[in-house]
Every structure is written in structure tokens, then in C-alpha cells.
Amino acid sequence: MTIEEIQNEIIDEFAMFEDWEERYQYMIDLGKTLPLIDEQFKTEDHIIKGCQSKVWVHADMDNEKVNFTADSDAVITKGIIAILIRVFSNQHPKDIIEANTDFIDKIGLKEHLSPTRANGLVSMIKQLKLYAIAYQTQLN
Amino acid sequence: MMSVAEKHMMLDVESIRKDFPILNRKVNGKPLVYFDNAATSQTPQQVIDVIVDYYSNYNANIHRGVHRLSQEATDAYEQSRLKIQQHFNAKHPYEIIFTSGTTHGINLVASGFSSLLKKGDEIIVSALEHHSNIVPWQMLCERTGATLKVLPMNENGELILSEFDSLLNDNTKLVFVNHISNALGTINPIESIIEKAHEVGAAVLVDGAQSCPHIKPDLQGLNVDFYVCSAHKICGPTGVGMLYGKEEWLNKLPPYQGGGEMIAEVTFDKTTYADLPHKFEAGTPNICGGIAFGAALDYMNSIGFDAITQYENELLEYGTNELLKIEGLKIYGTAKEKTSVISFNVGNIHPYDIGTILDKMGIAVRTGHHCAQPIMDFYQIPGTIRASFMFYNTKEEIDTFISALKKAVLMLS
Numbered sequence: 003m004t005i006e007e008i009q010n011e012i013i014d015e016f017a018m019f020e021d022w023e024e025r026y027q028y029m030i031d032l033g034k035t036l037p038l039i040d041e042q043f044k045t046e047d048h049i050i051k052g053c054q055s056k057v058w059v060h061a062d063m064d065n066e067k068v069n070f071t072a073d074s075d076a077v078i079t080k081g082i083i084a085i086l087i088r089v090f091s092n093q094h095p096k097d098i099i100e101a102n103t104d105f106i107d108k109i110g111l112k113e114h115l116s117p118t119r120a121n122g123l124v125s126m127i128k129q130l131k132l133y134a135i136a137y138q139t140q141l142n
Numbered sequence: 143m144m145s146v147a148e149k150h151m152m153l154d155v156e157s158i159r160k161d162f163p164i165l166n167r168k169v170n171g172k173p174l175v176y177f178d179n180a181a182t183s184q185t186p187q188q189v190i191d192v193i194v195d196y197y198s199n200y201n202a203n204i205h206r207g208v209h210r211l212s213q214e215a216t217d218a219y220e221q222s223r224l225k226i227q228q229h230f231n232a233k234h235p236y237e238i239i240f241t242s243g244t245t246h247g248i249n250l251v252a253s254g255f256s257s258l259l260k261k262g263d264e265i266i267v268s269a270l271e272h273h274s275n276i277v278p279w280q281m282l283c284e285r286t287g288a289t290l291k292v293l294p295m296n297e298n299g300e301l302i303l304s305e306f307d308s309l310l311n312d313n314t315k316l317v318f319v320n321h322i323s324n325a326l327g328t329i330n331p332i333e334s335i336i337e338k339a340h341e342v343g344a345a346v347l348v349d350g351a352q353s354c355p356h357i358k359p360d361l362q363g364l365n366v367d368f369y370v371c372s373a374h375k376i377c378g379p380t381g382v383g384m385l386y387g388k389e390e391w392l393n394k395l396p397p398y399q400g401g402g403e404m405i406a407e408v409t410f411d412k413t414t415y416a417d418l419p420h421k422f423e424a425g426t427p428n429i430c431g432g433i434a435f436g437a438a439l440d441y442m443n444s445i446g447f448d449a450i451t452q453y454e455n456e457l458l459e460y461g462t463n464e465l466l467k468i469e470g471l472k473i474y475g476t477a478k479e480k481t482s483v484i485s486f487n488v489g490n491i492h493p494y495d496i497g498t499i500l501d502k503m504g505i506a507v508r509t510g511h512h513c514a515q516p517i518m519d520f521y522q523i524p525g526t527i528r529a530s531f532m533f534y535n536t537k538e539e540i541d542t543f544i545s546a547l548k549k550a551v552l553m554l555s
Contacts, residue, residue: 026499054510
């Protein structure tokens with residue numbers, strides 16, 4: 003699936019919910035499906051700065067596709083990073099770099115997009131794209 | 143039958159709430175429950191009116207203006223300085239310096255002490271401080287070679303006063319402590335700290351940012367050397383505060399910033415500085431904010447600090463008891479003397495998660511380390527949820543908060 007297809011799939015899933023409670027509950031549940039980062043990578047240099055909770059992300063590339071693993075000590079943050087990783091994992095670095103992230107607004111999580119928001123969703127997207135840029139450089 | 147004194151102490155919260163337009167708004171479709179007062183207090187209509195009146199009728203630059211508007215603005219600004227002097231019981235109005243807030247006041251004093259300290263001198267900070275009352279002093283130590291020592295705290299979040307004696311010696315030049323801890327709500331024994339510090343000739347700076355909305359201090363009675371606070375913690379606007387310094391100390395400190403307002407005479411050879419308080423008030427100040435600061439004090443005094451304290455203590459006791467009924471909830475900061483701030487965690491749930499869910503239900507609390515990382519390190523936690531009450535909050539709001547919190551815990555467990 004392309005990044006856009008995955009995003010549309012997520013938009014459809016969230017459209018089933020009527021209120022914030024169900025959306026947040028689903029996001030928390032999605033956090034439980036997150037491909038967890040190997041404990042050895044839970045180090046200072048894998049932490050995404052700008053989050054009130056801790057978020058660690060690790061990336062590797064296989065067959066020109068980037069794969070992400072992550073973890074967080076807060077469950078809502080874990081749900082958010084899980085959604086992002088579902089969108090960006092197993093994709094070509096160039097597609098990750100060029101992807102837009104408007105779907106966040108469409109699943110009712112717009113409030114998390116504010117740059118001042120303590121969970122740092124903006125920082126997370128930036129970090130995932132930075133990994134992609136680094137791998138794209140290797141491919142060039 | 144209630145005695146006259148008891149009646150006088152009663153606080154009519156329903157009518158008080160009508161003074162605060164923001165308390166009528168909804169957040170995420172729910173009535174706002176504002177429990178983030180320790181970060182900033184809300185503003186009553188009486189203060190908002192003063193701000194509107196200033197910009198509508200007499201906005202002008204102050205001091206030296208010969209025209210009518212400038213005179214009116216100058217009079218109102220200086221009138222506000224007198225109100226602040228009287229409220230905090232300073233000896234002279236010129237001992238009150240308008241600042242942009244507590245942090246500005248602390249930096250002004252820390253900068254001034256650069257020329258008064260030398261290598262081998264010692265300064266003492268309490269373990270309960272906000273970063274703003276730590277970092278400027280660390281920078282001062284870097285500039286002067288002085289040493290920073292820490293007055294430790296116990297598990298309840300109280301300063302261990304017996305340790306203070308062993309930290310004090312003839313090299314101690316300055317002690318700084320907050321009156322009330324922003325992270326835990328502990329009321330610190332500043333009277334004893336000031337007395338002991340003075341015995342070795344050290345000056346004391348009290349950070350009153352958290353105490354000013356709850357306790358009306360008698361600065362002369364306390365015999366404190368410096369006191370700083372912010373208007374926005376006491377129902378005034380942001381971006382304005384005050385530094386009190388004893389006249390002899392303010393005369394010892396060099397000016398903080400150069401510019402207009404702070405000079406007596408300027409030539410390219412030499413500039414002589416203005417007298418207090420203008421020596422420390424370079425540039426055009428927050429004129430409207432300064433005037434509104436005075437209006438905020440008028441408002442607080444019209445309610446009365448005795449009534450405020452009594453009512454807020456009731457809220458603290460009620461809130462504490464209700465919170466402790468929640469399984470796995472732990473309160474950080476259980477000092478005998480504390481104000482209406484409750485810092486807590488529930489089990490292993492991250493404070494950020496709880497804060498986010500509470501926000502969805504219209505409840506404003508603060509989560510995180512509260513700019514007091516050393517305290518969080520002491521308890522070995524990433525942060526807490528902090529609910530802080532003011533006199534315009536109610537027990538009904540606490541009930542709403544408790545049921546929302548229970549729901550959040552259920553969702554997050």
C-alpha cells in the first residue's frame with residue numbers, strides 16, 4: 003500500500019467513531035500494536051526532543067524500504083507514534099520525504115499538530131522524515 | 143450564630159465568579175474547570191476594565207511628558223507603585239521596581255551581585271526552587287567563581303532547616319528561596335531562613351511568585367532584603383511584576399540595563415544614573431500592565447486575604463481527601479504547611495496522558511516537571527499532574543475534576 007492509501011484507511015477507521023472518547027480509546031489501542039524498538043536502542047540519541055513524554059525511534063533500511071520501531075512512556079503518545087509508523091514504515095525514503103500529513107487533521111487529532119503541543123507530534127514527523135532523508139542520501 | 147469576625151471571613155464565591163468572564167466559557171463542549179492557577183491566574187472584569195480604560199482614554203508615554211495624557215498615565219503608574227508599596231508594606235515607594243515579572247527581578251539581582259561577589263564566596267539555593275530561581279544564580283557563580291550550595295528537602299517536600307545551619311558560614315553572601323514551592327505547594331519557613339542568614343551577614347531573596355496570590359507578606363516585618371513576584375499570578379496581566387529591594391541594597395547594585403529613563407545626565411564622557419527606582423527601569427515600561435497590577439491588588443484586597451486563605455484551605459483539604467480515595471493515587475508534597483496546590487500521579491500512568499484526557503473534558507491542569515526538575519529527580523518521577531486552586535474555584539468543580547480523573551484512569555489503565 004502507498005502512504006496515501008494507508009492514510010485513507012486510517013481516516014476510514016477513525017470515521018467510525020462518534021466522539022473523542024472512542025477516538026482516543028482507539029488511538030490507545032493502536033499504541034499496543036506499535037512495532038517496539040529494541041531495548042538496546044532506548045538511548046538518549048534515539049529520543050525525540052520536544053515531547054513531554056519520552057519517545058524513542060529507531061530506523062533501518064531493507065531493500066530500499068525504511069522500517070521504523072518506537073516506544074513511549076505515555077500511552078497516548080505511543081498511539082500517535084504508532085499511527086505515524088504505520089503510515090511511514092515499509093516505504094521508500096523518497097515517498098516518506100514527500101508525504102503530506104494532512105490526514106492527522108481528518109482523524110480529529112488536529113490539536114496535536116500545534117507546534118507548542120507538549121507531545122511533539124510535529125517533532126515526531128520531522129524526526130521520521132529526517133531518517134528518510136538520511137537513507138535517501140545513501141541511495142543517491 | 144456566626145460571630146461578626148466569622149461573617150467577615152465568609153467568601154461569596156458565587157458572586158466572585160461573576161467577576162471572571164472566562165469562567166463562563168466552554169472547552170471541548172464542557173464548562174471550563176480551571177485548575178492551572180499556579181501557572182497563571184485568571185483576570186477579573188475590574189482589572190480588564192482598567193486595561194481597556196488605559197488604552198481607550200490615556201495611553202501615553204510616562205515621565206517627563208508635559209502634555210495631559212502623559213501626566214495622567216504617569217500619575218496612574220506611580221499611584222500603582224504606591225499601592226504595591228502599601229500592599230507589601232515596603233518602607234519607601236522607590237524600593238518597588240517595576241519588572242516584566244519574577245524571572246526579570248531575579249536576573250536583575252543576580253546580575254547586580256556580579257560586582258559584589260568573588261571567588262570563595264558562597265550562595266545558597268533551596269532544593270524546592272523553580273528553574274528561574276536556580277539558573278540565574280548558576281550563571282552568577284560562573285561569572286564570579288562563587289560556589290552554589292543546596293539546602294535539601296525531605297520526602298514530604300519540606301526544607302530541612304537543621305541542615306541550613308551547617309551550610310551557613312562567614313562566606314555566605316546570598317540565600318534565595320521561594321516562599322511557596324510551585325511544584326509542591328510547600329510554604330517555606332522564610333522567617334527563620336531570613337533570620338539565620340542575617341546572623342552571618344548574608345542577604346536573602348524571596349521568590350514570591352507562588353505566594354503572592356495566597357499570602358500578603360509584610361516585607362518590613364520579614365526584614366527580607368529582596369522580594370520578587372509577578373502580577374499575573376495575582377489576577378493581574380502577564381508581562382509585569384515587581385522587585386522589592388531594601389534601599390541600601392538597591393543602592394549597592396549597579397544598573398541592570400542602560401537606556402532612557404534610568405539616567406540623570408548623559409555626555410559622551412560620562413553618564414550619571416538616575417535615583418531609585420528609575421535607575422533600574424530603563425526604557426518604556428509596561429505602563430498599562432503596571433497600572434493594572436495595582437488594580438489587581440485592589441481587587442484581591444477587596445475580597446481580603448484572610449477570607450481567601452480560609453476558603454482556599456477548605457478547597458485544599460476537600461480536594462486532597464477526594465483525590466486520596468482514588469486507588470493508586472500518590473500525592474507529592476505533603477508538607478504540614480502548604481497552599482492550595484496538589485501535585486500527584488496515579489499508579490504508573492504518565493501525567494501527560496491524564497492531562498490530555500482531562501483537557502478533552504474541559505479541565506485545565508498542568509502536567510510535567512513544572513520547571514522544577516531537581517524536585518522530580520528527588521522523587522524519581524518524570525513529572526506530576528498539578529491541580530492548583532484559587533478563591534474563585536469551587537468544591538463542585540473539584541467533584542467534576544475527580545469524576546473526570548476517574549474516567550481518565552479507567553481509559554488509560
